[in-house]
Amino acid sequence: MSRKSTCLLIAASGTGGHLFPALAVAEQLSDYQIEWLGVANRLEKTLVPDCYTRHTINIEGFQQGFGLKTLPILVRFVMAVFQVRQLIKKYQIDAVFTTGGYIAAPAILAARLQNIPAILHESNYIPGKVTRWLSRWCDVVALGFAGTAQYLPNIETVYVSTPVRSQFFSSQNLDLAIPPGVPLIVVVGGSQGAVAVNQLVRQAAAAWLDLGAYIVHLTGEKDLDVQSFQHPHYICLPFYENMAGLLQRANLVISRAGAGTLTELAVTSTPAILIPYPYAAEDHQTYNAQVFANAGAGLVLTQSELTAQILQETVLELLHSPSQLKAMATKAKNLAMIDSAKRLANLVDNLLTKSTQ
Numbered sequence: 509m510s511r512k513s514t515c516l517l518i519a520a521s522g523t524g525g526h527l528f529p530a531l532a533v534a535e536q537l538s539d540y541q542i543e544w545l546g547v548a549n550r551l552e553k554t555l556v557p558d559c560y561t562r563h564t565i566n567i568e569g570f571q572q573g574f575g576l577k578t579l580p581i582l583v584r585f586v587m588a589v590f591q592v593r594q595l596i597k598k599y600q601i602d603a604v605f606t607t608g609g610y611i612a613a614p615a616i617l618a619a620r621l622q623n624i625p626a627i628l629h630e631s632n633y634i635p636g637k638v639t640r641w642l643s644r645w646c647d648v649v650a651l652g653f654a655g656t657a658q659y660l661p662n663i664e665t666v667y668v669s670t671p672v673r674s675q676f677f678s679s680q681n682l683d684l685a686i687p688p689g690v691p692l693i694v695v696v697g698g699s700q701g702a703v704a705v706n707q708l709v710r711q712a713a714a715a716w717l718d719l720g721a722y723i724v725h726l727t728g729e730k731d732l733d734v735q736s737f738q739h740p741h742y743i744c745l746p747f748y749e750n751m752a753g754l755l756q757r758a759n760l761v762i763s764r765a766g767a768g769t770l771t772e773l774a775v776t777s778t779p780a781i782l783i784p785y786p787y788a789a790e791d792h793q794t795y796n797a798q799v800f801a802n803a804g805a806g807l808v809l810t811q812s813e814l815t816a817q818i819l820q821e822t823v824l825e826l827l828h829s830p831s832q833l834k835a836m837a838t839k840a841k842n843l844a845m846i847d848s849a850k851r852l853a854n855l856v857d858n859l860l861t862k863s864t865q
């Protein structure tokens with residue numbers, strides 16, 4: 509049987525942290541037909557290439573507690589499960605692969621109802637609700653952090669780290685005007701930007717620039733004050749595609765602690781100051797960041813205690829201490845698992861092969 513007649517449904521939606529690992533795995537499985545499950549008007553609309561047909565369902569996450577307000581969400585959820593089930597039948601899908609988040613729930617349940625295998629990758633240290641609730645319905649549960657297994661008792665898990673895009677495996681040129689040799693600070697707030705971090709950085713940046721550093725600040729689309737700070741060596745962009753090139757060149761990164769960026773920092777061996785997003789579910793970014801900090805690859809600053817002055821001084825100290833930056837870079841490298849996409853793709857491949865035998 510030709511592999512193109514074997515069909516995989518990838519359910520990944522909403523953020524770069526969910527989409528880029530799924531895209532990295534999809535790239536490894538180019539022999540198969542791949543259908544993509546997402547939500548209308550989320551990041552998948554721009555990030556998922558046209559070679560994958562995108563199907564959308566109308567679904568949103570459950571907030572805390574159940575009440576009358578959650579009833580319409582519940583109804584939409586049940587409808588979403590049946591929509592995915594129809595998709596599985598229509599495209600004769602052989603297996604479902606998901607990187608978690610709320611899109612994963614109807615995908616896993618529909619796979620169960622249709623009796624096809626499901627594989628879930630959880631990239632965060634503290635597993636999300638869907639992972640905790642629905643792992644038992646999955647044939648394979650793969651983890652981004654080895655320590656996450658302790659939160660999933662009675663579930664067999666495989667540690668594979670988190671896949672990164674193939675751009676990370678070769679040296680990338682930057683199309684930004686940054687002279688060789690100058691210290692480069694990159695600021696990134698996940699795939700959607702972080703307004704609170706942006707504000708602190710704009711207040712602190714002048715002292716770093718005075719020292720001769722360049723700054724590339726990826727602000728996200730929602731920051732209304734992006735024009736409020738300007739300097740010839742300060743480059744401000746809403747989103748930048750060539751993250752591999754940027755992280756390879758950066759001397760220091762100031763970042764949220766999404767699992768995707770952390771994995772990329774390890775792969776590019778880049779030291780970081782991490783400011784976990786305080787409202788992330790179950791505070792998972794703090795736990796993600798702690799792995800990086802415990803390994804000696806980064807410093808964690810808590811947003812509620814952070815001022816522009818503290819951030820400014822922390823960065824200045826690091827810029828004045830290249831040996832500390834170098835030691836942090838080496839420790840970041842120790843966290844990298846270079847063939848994560850391949851390992852995860854092999855797990856998917858094995859399931860597809862079994863399910864079509």
Ligand SMILES: CC(=O)N[C@H]1[C@@H](OP(=O)(O)OP(=O)(O)OC[C@H]2O[C@@H](n3ccc(=O)[nH]c3=O)[C@H](O)[C@@H]2O)O[C@H](CO)[C@@H](O)[C@@H]1O
Nearest residue numbers: 523524525526528698699726747748751766767768769788
């Ligand atoms: C706010 C929030 O809850 N974010 C979550 C979201 O990821 P979120 O997308 O916020 O953050 P991640 O760090 O996981 O991923 C960001 C991705 O976007 C890329 N990027 C970013 C900016 C840019 O200009 N260009 C670019 O390519 C990064 O290189 C990275 O691949 O899902 C992750 C995986 O479940 C979680 O760990 C994060 O906590």
